Amino acid sequence: MRKIGKVKTGWKLPILPLPVCLLGAHVKGKPNFNTIVWFNMLHGNPPLIGVTMSKMHYTNQGIKENKSFSINIPTSEMVVVTDYCGLHSGSKVDKSKEFTLFYGELKTAPMIKECGINIECRLVNTIDFKKTELFIGEIVEIYSDDNYVKEESPDVKDFDSFIFLMPNGPYQKIGDYLAESYEVGTSYKPKK
Ligand SMILES: Cc1cc2nc3c(=O)[nH]c(=O)nc-3n(C[C@H](O)[C@H](O)[C@H](O)COP(=O)(O)O)c2cc1C
Helix, strand or coil: CCCCCCCCCCCCCCCEEEECEEEEEEECCEEEEEEECCEEEEEECCEEEEEEEECCCHHHHHHHHHCEEEEEECCHHHHHHHHHHHHCCCCCCCCHHHCCEECCCCCCCCEECCCCEEEEEEEEEEEECCCEEEEEEEEEEEEECCCCCCCCCCCHHHHCCEEEEECCCCEEECCCCCCCCCCHHHHCCCCC
16 A cells, blocks of 8 residues: 555645536526536434525525426436536526426426436425535436436446546546445455
8 A cells, every 4th residue: 555645734625526417497587507516315213405605696586486306317418518607696697597497296396307317306494604605405316317227236337437536626527336335345454
């Protein structure tokens, strides 16, 4: 193993690969999408997702107005339009016309057909920070590309999504297979 050195960096965003989503909401009766990397599963039962967004974003208004939003995971061929949605505000451009939309049970959580996974969420809590807010959504339904739904575990290559390397990118395709989870550790020999 290489000799590991450590450097204190003080507070700045750490280098961390994060999944990317297009978050959808209706704002003033119209679908809008923005690009978000600060989101994660928070709980399994009930199934909760948390999303942290700057209060300046147009989409926030819609989430609060309708108490609903969607998380759409773009495929790697959608990288350009995904970046576009993170560069322009729905207060100035109509981003909804870039996608084929569909709806589930909640009529105000627009979802993107071209994305591999769509997660329909009902807003259950909002935590207010000074400049941002953390929206907590309960998952109402998940729509998956039929390519992904198989008897065996999904192959990450079928998934064909991408990650964002915080703090400033780039976007990267998801890498190679490494090992079976909840299994590979069973062969580990703890140190004496
Ligand atoms: C790669 C990338 C990741 C982003 N992640 C977030 C995020 O996690 N939270 C956030 O508040 N804004 C994030 N943004 C910024 C918003 O997507 C951007 O300001 C967008 O234009 C807001 O759109 P809206 O005003 O239509 O809501 C990200 C932008 C990019 C390009």
